[in-house]
Amino acid sequence: MNRAACSAARLSVAPMMDWTDRHCRYLHRQMSKRALLYTEMVTAPALVRGRAMHLLDHDPSEHPVALQLGGSDPAELAEAAYLGAQAGYDEINLNVGCPSDRVQSGAFGAVLMKDAALVARCIAAMRRAVDVDVTVKCRIGVDDQTPEEVLPEFLSRMVGAGVERVTVHARKAWLDGLSPKENRDIPPLDYPLVHRMKELFPNLHISLNGGINTLGAAQAALDAGLDGVMIGRAAYHQPSEILCQADRRIFGAGSDTTPETVVLAMLPYIEAHLEAGGKLAQVTRHMLGLFAGRPGARLWRRVLSEGAHHTGAGTELVQDALEQTMTQSTLAAQACAV
CATH class of the missing domain: 1.20.120.1460 (Four Helix Bundle (Hemerythrin (Met), subunit A))
Known part of the structure; x- marks a missing residue:
């Protein structure tokens, strides 16, 4: 496990399409030197078939920074992960949480919660291709799945494939009937389930995502036993409230910025x-x-x-x-x- 990225994952800024581009990440890094930053989701086909290498552009000061990939073909994801590692990213993350129609049509994102075996094969292939950490961001389930049954099985397969860090968005995703925006708000949060997963998998680094919009709430989740917290929209819309005090309050080192x-x-x-x-x-x-x-x-x-x-x-x-x-x-x- 990459100790620097693992330590940084105590607080991370979520990958957000059209938002967390390289300019956004540079801005966030001026506020916090320690939080883990993520790219927007980059599809494996865009890198492997489209050779869109500009999507990997980032400033050296962004580190620690992770590349989030979308895809469902193990070989293609392995090649995309290799390209990301060669570009210098500290972590390669697989998106198993995005509920958009466009992502579903590409057979990746949250729809992959329905095929944990395929996700495990993707992860295993990616891990063989790179030396950096390969991580997963997932939901607690999708559609009519029962999270209490699905999530433990999913995480067990991830651990079996060699995953040491996961981020769990503590909501189900409804792939039919809800828009991506509605999927961020309407399905109820289930924080206790994520905490139970930490009890079931004590050696797995688990970060909580979803509905956390203050540093106080982040600290409470950490104090309750989780390893990390990922904050999305609040870190984008009120970045100084989240990141300017993060190094001191969450990491216990460094001084506040303004x-x-x-x-x-x-x-x-x-x-x-x-x-x-x-x-x-x-x-x-x-x-x-x-x-x-x-x-x-x-x-x-x-x-x-x-x-x-x-x-x-x-x-x-x-x-x-x-x-x-x-x-x-x-x-x-x-x-x-x-």
């Missing part, structure tokens, strides 16, 4: 991105939630949202947005003091 220092740290990265031909909005769209819950948050979002798409927009816009936000924050603090 949204202001994170913005300043992003400026050289943004400048380099623009010089390479990139667009400002490709980076700043991930920064809109930096001041969520703080005075000036709406102003920050408005200035960036309205200006980032303009021709010639650059770091000056980001600096101006920060200055305006800080001014409003100061005025709000003064008003409260009166």
